[in-house]
Amino acid sequence: MTLLDIRNLTIRIDGRTVVDDVSLTVGHGERVGLIGESGSGKSLTSMAVLGLRPARSELFGSVRVAGIETVGADAAALRALRGKTVGCIFQEPQSALDPLLPIHRHLVAPLRAHGMLPRGAARATAIRLAESVGLPDAASLVRRYPHELSGGQRQRVMIAMAMSTTPRLLLADEPTTALDVTVQARVLQLMSDLVSRSGAGSLLVTHDMAVAASQCDRIVVMQSGRIVETGTPDELISHPRTRYTAELIDAAYATGWQPRRMREAVSA
16 A cells, blocks of 8 residues: 555635645655655645645545545544654744743643653653654753754754654655754764655655655656656756756755765765
């Protein structure tokens, strides 16, 4: 069974089509990148997986997660999926985390919501989760509040929250946009390692071809609400079929990026 199966997804806001007949899949253990510029519809597509959509919008088509249809699903069915079957890492943890709650409350919230937290184990579980994503001095850190952490530390908290329930599918929506390059690389590697160990499938939403190529088995290119190209990183980099994909690759090259196969050729 395909883990995520999106078929003919169309989203209209105030009568304007912003996602147009999109179909894509994610298999068990597969890492898929959904790439496009801002406004291409990629985040709207990924949020539709969780039954989240903007006000005044209409949604058509089918989105099945582990065989469960989310389009038209009731609130109880969506709550059962969110955080348990599907984990989500949002773009900006500063706004995603509650500034009034200490970190240990955030870390155990998904487990508590799904009845997976043993009685009396909240603090120990929070420390274990913080340690699992490499947060330093975890016993002290979990007592702090989001504003007391760096951007990279906050994003690690989000990753720990998303993976705490061992979800079957991980959605990551521009998870490193607000981080500097060095921290970005560490966070992406951490996320990749955790997903690989758990065997989960993942859908990584990004505007950066370098990020998608380094993290994903397959890349789906989206422009103006439509999918224009799909392939492995090597296929897209070697033979982009659309001008838009070529421009995304050129933008990555402009930052000094080299695809892994090119780095290996240089060092050989």
